[in-house]
Amino acid sequence: MSKLPHIGTSIFTVMSQLANEHQAINLSQGFPNFPIDERLIEIVAKLSKENVHQYTPxxxxxxxxxxxxxxxxQSYGRMVNPASExxxxxxxxxxxxxxxxALVQSGEEVVILDPSYDCYEAPILLSNAKPIRVxxxxxxxxxxxxxxxxxxxKTRLIIINNPHNPTGKMWSEHDFLQLENLVETHPNLLVLSDEVYEYIRFEQPHISVHHRRKLWDRSISISSFGKSFHITGWKIGYVIAPESIMKEIKKVHQFLVFSVSSMAQHALNAYIDQVDVTEIGRFYQQKRxxxxxxxxxxxxxxxxxxGTxxxxxxxxxxSDENDVDFTRRLVTEFGVATIPISTFYANGTDYHCIRFCFAKDDDTLQNATERLMKL
Structure with a gap:
């Protein structure tokens, strides 16, 4: 018997496979197709010959x-303890x-704001808890x-995602004031803040839970080197949380993966001194x-x-087609793969909207839009 009976293959995998089958330009899955920073390549080449290949702590x-x-x-003005937080x-x-x-008990509830990224629900269900889609x-x-x-x-967590995937929207000061009021009203409530696109923002500044002193003791932030530095295949990120909460997260982490790629960590340790994260937003704004x-x-x-x-x-x-059918036709008839927004909703809400990834080189974007002109 399946523990996740209604969960199938991710829409990102489905659309990428469909793109491969039809030799379509893939603007669906969120990964860059341009080279990583040459400085990082040089760091990896040098480190490969050094003694950095065993477990890290x-x-x-x-x-x-x-x-x-x-x-x-430097980014948020918040001091965190590197050893414990x-x-x-x-x-x-x-x-x-x-x-x-680590944090959600059987019978508790977790609020997810739809449209939402698809990795949130499974661990809630595996905790025998209830996802509440809003x-x-x-x-x-x-x-x-x-x-x-x-x-x-009963609500243990609210999951927020800012900047937001799939829509590119960002939260305002008003939204964070409302969140602070919500946390103050519910003493058991924690905030899981997915901020993997934190440095990919454009005209307006990104507001983080790190900016909100009232949330520090009640929030867990999630960041991604993969997204920030165009190295999604490295699968490396980090969590920041108060020590009492982090102790519980580490208990799960140590039996889930124990430790993360030593090469990736040593490389990022050297690279982070050479890169200016404020340039990331400007780089992607040109792409956008x-x-x-x-x-x-x-x-x-x-x-x-x-943002994003x-x-x-x-x-x-x-067209008045549903967005799943429309995206399939985009691949098969026009040779461009995208993502239907309805798949980010539990109830399949369909606003006739689709999502493109523009983290691609100029030729790819040019060729894709030339095909889309034929719509």
């Missing part, structure tokens, strides 16, 4: 933990999984009346602006993109 390479603490202070994880997904498994407004901003109505004494400019020649309506490397577009003016 379970929590992470101490020097890298210290540099993450410094990065957090930071954990290196095998990607953000492992951090999310370990956190939920839809964002149609403009993808939080519906605080619905969130408050869904939160009760280029893609949006090219897309003006299509019949698709582009929604605002405030995803662009949502409405095809309502082109």
């Amino acid at each position: 379970m929590s992470g390479l101490p020097s890298l933990l210290e540099k993450i603490a410094l990065l957090t202070q 930071i954990l290196i994880t095998a990607g953000a997904t492992e951090g999310i999984f370990a956190t939920i498994q 839809s964002l407004h149609s403009d993808f901003t939080p519906n605080w009346d619905a969130i408050r109505a869904a939160t009760n004494k 602006d280029r893609f949006r400019q090219l897309m003006q020649a299509t019949k698709l309506e582009l929604l605002p993109c405030e 490397y995803f662009q949502v577009a409405s095809y309502a003016g082109i």
Whole structure:
């Protein structure tokens, strides 16, 4: 008997496989197709010949933990203890999984804001807890009346994602004030803040739980080197949480993966001194602006993109098909793979919107939009 009977193959895997079958341009799955930083390549080549191939400590390479603490202070003005409040994880997904498994008890509830990334629900179900799916407004901003109505004494976690995948929206000061009020009202409630796109933001600044002193003792943040440094295949991220909470997360982490790739940690430890994270947003803003400019020649309506490397577009003016059928036809007839937004909702809400990944080289974006012009 399956413990996850209704969960099948991820839509990201499905669309990437479909793209391969039809030799389509893949703008579906969120990974860059351009080379990583040459400096990082040189660091890896040098390290490969050094004695860095055995286990690191379970929590992470101490020097890298210290540099993450410094990065957090520089980025957000928050001091965290590298020895007790930071954990290196095998990607953000492992951090999310370990956190939920460690903190959520059988019978408790976890609020998920839809549309939501698909890795949140499984660890909740495996904890014998209940996911409570609350839809964002149609403009993808939080519906605080619905969130408050869904939160009760059984609610252990609320999962937030800012900047938001799949929509590219970012939370406002008002949203964080509402979240602080919610946490104050419910003493058992913790915040799991998925911030993997924290450095990929554009015109407006990213607000983090690290900025919110009232949330420090009640929040767990998730970050991703893979997203920030275009190395998604390395599967390396980190979690920041108060020591009392982190102790519980580490208990799960040590039996889930024990420790993370030593080569990746040593490489990032050297690389982080050479890179300016403030440049990441500017780099992707050029990608976003280029893609949006090219897309003006299509019949698709582009929604605002405030952060992440995803662009949502409405095809309502082109077709009344459901978004799953429309994306399949985009692959088979036009040779471009995208993601249907309805698959990020538990109830399949369909606004006739699709998601593109613009973390691609210029030729890929040019060729894709030329095909989309034929719609």
